[in-house]
Amino acid sequence: MTDFILETRGLTKEFKGFTAVSDVNLKVERGTIHALIGPNGAGKTTVFNLVTKFLPPTAGTIHFKGEDITHEAPAVTARRGFVRSFQISATFPHLTVMENVRIGLQRKLGTEFHFWKSEKSLNKLNDEAMALLEAVDLGSFAETVTAEMPYGRKRALEIATTLALEPDMMLLDEPTQGMGHEDIERVVELIRKVSANRTILMVEHNLSVVANLCDRITVLTRGSVLAEGTYAEVSKNPQVLEAYVGSDNMNDAHH
Amino acid sequence: MNAPVSFAESKLPLLLGALFVIGLIAPFAVYPTFLMKILCYALFACAFNLLLGFAGLLSFGHAAFLGTAGYVCGMMVRDVGVTPEVGILAGTVAAGLLGWLFGWLAIKRTGIYFAMITLALAQMVFFLAIQIKETGGEDGLQGVPRGHLFGLLDLSDNIAMYYLVFAIFCFGFFVIYRTIHSPFGQILKAIRENEPRAISLGYDVAKFKLIAFIISAALAGMAGATKTLVFQLASLSDVHWHASGEVVLMTLLGGLGTILGPVVGAATIVTLQTQMPDSVGSWVTVIMGVIFVICVLSFRRGIVGELQALIKRSGVN
Structure with missing residues (x-):
């Protein structure tokens, strides 16, 4: 049986009639580097804020190492690692x-x-x-x-x-954002290095970083999960390609 | 690159030592009551600075701690008949407890809301002070005897009283210095710099803020209680929001977040307030307002902050 360190069930966040995150069931396997990608406004950072307890969810539950942490204070969750x-x-x-x-x-x-x-x-x-x-x-x-x-x-x-x-698990919110080429390479190497014996969940816009660093990818659009899988699987998914038209081009990452 | 920092730090004990000696001989050169007033406000401003300068919390209700401690000390000494050190202790504890209540309510919010909650609570204390009989309303609590320290030393002698005030100030200053330079102070600075990050590192920021608030309130109270003994009066003006505003001015003028800034700020403001009315009359409030605007517009680091920056620059070059 696969060991999931972090699991969300039906995670939902509404802000005054606007649903930022809708029924997200995210499973992050222990020891992997997992990426959360999606166009701007897809709800990636909201998911981060929800699972780390910086925002209270409207509905759904969050489990870390099998324990329900949905109603915990953020500092307490941090102390869990x-x-x-x-x-x-x-x-x-x-x-x-x-x-x-x-x-x-x-x-x-x-x-x-x-x-x-x-x-x-x-x-x-x-x-x-x-x-x-x-x-x-x-x-x-x-x-x-x-x-x-x-x-x-x-x-x-x-x-x-x-x-x-x-920590047993680290969440990185756009670790390479606003960086030059050399800095990006340095940070990617660093993340790879620190990922030993750890789980990492990261939001990342730079798809070439995602392609060569992450084991599994979850694609979010408009607050919902659109696709999940390895980079090879996700990048061939026609729905994902459509979602990315007009914003980042998924295929650019290969060049 | 770290040379200027260690330069300023290595010179600090020397500077504090020099100031201590000046403090010891000052009453023979300057009118002691005036010096005692400066020391009381300096301690009040240092206590306020612990909160705003090192925890990033703007309280607009610190007059409540200054004034309440003054009333408690005055009643204990005049009506219950305790010795002055017990009166000061009682005032300090009362202010600390009030700080606990204020802090517990106010730290649920941040920024302007935090400031407004502290102001509203302090206004309630002002209202109580003016309404209830025991505090003497507009007249305040008059005729508080200075008494004998530990039942032995007669404090009606201004020089003796001065050294007690000076000792209390030094004690309060040391408590603040130690708090800032402690493991607790490190986390406090981290919260001031980046609160969400401090949370994400597992710190319960509310607890840190509350402890800082209580220490600040208690020391502000110690200043107020001492002031009551000096002037033999617990005055209504000490719980008025003017006092809360003045301490902001003193701290900003002297240098927010610097250890000596509030002392310099308090000395400057008290001197202006005491010396100016003779020559300019009620224009004194206008002049203070102008000073505040100039300070905020052109030297935001305050007197001590600007001096530090100057030393640092000359150290680099």
Whole structure:
């Protein structure tokens, strides 16, 4: 039997008479890289916000590792090892790169509410933080104030911070958006590297990234699932091709 | 690249040490009551800055904590007859509890709604203060004795009172400094910088905000209780929304999110308020308004913030 780490049943979200997500049954298999694609406004980010509990669903249930998490607070879901990123790079801009990663590591010390303790007590996390930064090629930036780094590096930092939580499942919202060619390659390699022993669900517009990175693809249009399968299967589906006419051209990805 | 930061940080203990010495000898050069007023408002502004500058929460109701603690301290000392340190402690605790209630209600919302909830709650406290008999309405709570510290040291002597106020200020300042530079403070800054991201890393941001709110309210209360003893009066103007607005002005003028900014801001505003009416009369409010507009338009980092930026620039070049 296939092991699904994340499963949604009849997931629906309505905003004042407009249905953003309608009856989505998403199943993400443990250990795979799963892509969520679709034209603009298809509801991809809404699905992300729903499964990570940042938005309450109108109907349907969400199961993570077999447990119903539909009515959980978002921070609680995150502590289960189910961690998301955001469309706009999610860093703490005025903290240093090292401090950013330490925020991710800090919770396991159990001192996050200790306002009477010196922040020097956090220095014991520095080695671990440095190792995470080295893993995403940011070792030399440790003391830099995050806001001063180029965009692609910020996305790498975001991934390092997420990895600090040792999540079982990561959600990446358009990890290559707004990037130049070289940055894209770097991030794709990074995602491949961190996907070992992990499940990744990602929203991605760049179809060549999807084609060479993702094991399974779910296509959303107007809030509903249009197709699901491997890239080869999905890219031949006439309905999918039709949905993409006038926006991204599915076939362009092969060139 | 990190040189300017460590430069400013390495010089900070030196600067604080120098200010401490100045604080110790100041009452022999300047009128102590004036200094005590500055210190009370400085502590009030530092407490406010902990919330706005480091947690990103704009409270528009901090007068409620300043004023309530003043009333509680005044009643305890004058009517119950406790010693002054117990009165200050009682005021601080009362403000902390009120902060718990305000915070619990207000942090359910963010931004302008958060500010409006704190303002509305503070206005209720003002209404109560003016209506109920015990607080003396418009007259406030008059004739509060300064008493003897620990039943021993006579505080009616202005120099003795000054050193008590100075000690209280230093204690409050240290609590704030420690909170900002603690594991808790790190998460608070993370929430200020990017709240959704802090949630996604598994932090219950509401709890962090509430704790920050309570610490801020309690310390604002400590300032209010101390002020009541200094002036021997718990005044209605301390719960008025003017006081909530003034503390915003002090903090912005001095430098939001800097550790010394609120102190500089409070000293500047209190000095202007005390010295100017002699020469310009009621124009003082207009002049304050102009200062506020100039500050927001042309040096948004405040006095201390601009100075820091200047040092940083000269350090890079």
